[in-house]
Amino acid sequence: MTMINAYVPGTAAGDAAEQAMIARRQRLLGPAYRLFYAHPVHFVRGEGVFLFDAAGTPYLDVYNNVASVGHCRPEVVEAIARQAAILNTHTRYLHEGILDFAERFLAEFPAAIGHLMLTCSGSEANDLALRIARKHTGGQGVIVTRLAYHGVTAQLAELSPSLGPAVEPGPHVRLVPAPDGYRGTGEVGAAFAAGVQAAIDDFRAKGIRPAALLVDTIFSSDGVYADPPGFLAPAVAAIRAAGGVFIADEVQPGFGRTGDALWGFARHGVVPDMATVGKPMGNGHPVAGVVLRPEVVAAFGRDIRYFNTFGGNPVSVAAADAVLSVIQREGLRENARTVGAYLAAGLRRLGDRHPILGDIRGAGLFIGAELVLDRASKAPATAETARIVNGLRERRVLISATGPAANILKIRPPLVFSKANADLFLATLDEVLAAL
Missing domain, CATH: 3.40.640.10 (Type I PLP-dependent aspartate aminotransferase-like (Major domain))
Structure with a gap:
């Protein structure tokens, strides 16, 4: 599986301080580690469904299931x-x-x-x-x-x-x-x-x-x-x-x-x-x-x-x-069921306007959104998926991709994700899809 949202070493990323941190990381940790996103992000704090960069800017986390009950609960x-x-x-x-x-x-x-x-x-x-x-x-x-x-x-x-x-x-x-x-x-x-x-x-x-x-x-x-x-x-x-x-x-x-x-x-x-x-x-x-x-x-x-x-x-x-x-x-299993259904329905509505969304599937707050070049052939939209993942990152929303062709958005936020958080994600995804 291709890691389409990985930073490519040697490419410019961020300001001089960020580039220096990347170079230091590569020097100290070696070549096997990977950074997310074409433009890596530097986080210093987490709370609930948000991660914050060094400037205090919040990023909506729609990816990290590790912090299942919210960052720094x-x-x-x-x-x-x-x-x-x-x-x-x-x-x-x-x-x-x-x-x-x-x-x-x-x-x-x-x-x-x-x-x-x-x-x-x-x-x-x-x-x-x-x-x-x-x-x-x-x-x-x-x-x-x-x-x-x-x-x-x-x-x-x-x-x-x-x-x-x-x-x-x-x-x-x-x-x-x-x-x-x-x-x-x-x-x-x-x-x-x-x-x-x-x-x-x-x-x-x-x-x-x-x-x-x-x-x-x-x-x-x-x-x-x-x-x-x-x-x-x-x-x-x-x-x-x-x-x-x-x-x-x-x-x-x-x-x-x-x-x-x-x-x-x-x-x-x-x-x-x-x-x-x-x-x-x-x-x-x-x-x-x-x-x-x-x-x-x-x-x-x-x-x-x-x-x-x-x-x-x-x-x-x-x-x-x-x-x-x-x-x-807090009934977080029930929250995963209700908010997940709400989020999946919102993704399907986006699919009515953006045919690149070929299939929405999953259960609860674990959803896969498969991106295709056209719905008849189901040809994977791999390059477009990379642009979407990185486009969301630039709009301060964190997500990743999965599948053999790396063309499936992997949506698995913390279990405390709310309908308001889902609305923010859907609105931002709509902007990114429109920009394609």
């Missing part, structure tokens, strides 16, 4: 500071905080999910889930979608083709087409399950035992696919029939993001064997984890010691507990 900041002033150690000592949180958190999952294992990042969570899956099943084969992103460890990079063609899939990895209801043909669930079954058959032909089907349940890197609800069920049945497990990557769609339930897998009427959570869990504080069926981790727990120095520490747990409390108290 006071309750989360206070919880972190309070616990850091009392105790911060690890899970080899008894502590009530992790137990209290685990009880509250697991209550938000189906009854079959009985354990929580905490990590520091979504990458660590997915890595741990794969280790457990392979121990439980005795298999090695893992199935992911063609443009998936699941993390940055060595094991997960081989399962994350969205990192680029230089990162090759591992020998025990099979890539399947995304459940694309816009460009695909036939019934979405049947087509996706057929791809999964073909991967299983290929594993068997090569003597590889399947271990897991691992999917981001909103398919965010593939292009944002959420409908029709239930389409995942046949693929889940296929991997289980082959002796593998289903791992729901809830790092991006979780915590009420899709509006229908707290977890993306719930829209499909399935209960995963494991689910991984991350990014929004601590509102920017590094906390993540795996929730799982007890029987899946039994052999792993018997034979393998698990420890993570920082995973599950009292400060991280306090941050996660505060985030969960805000989501529950």
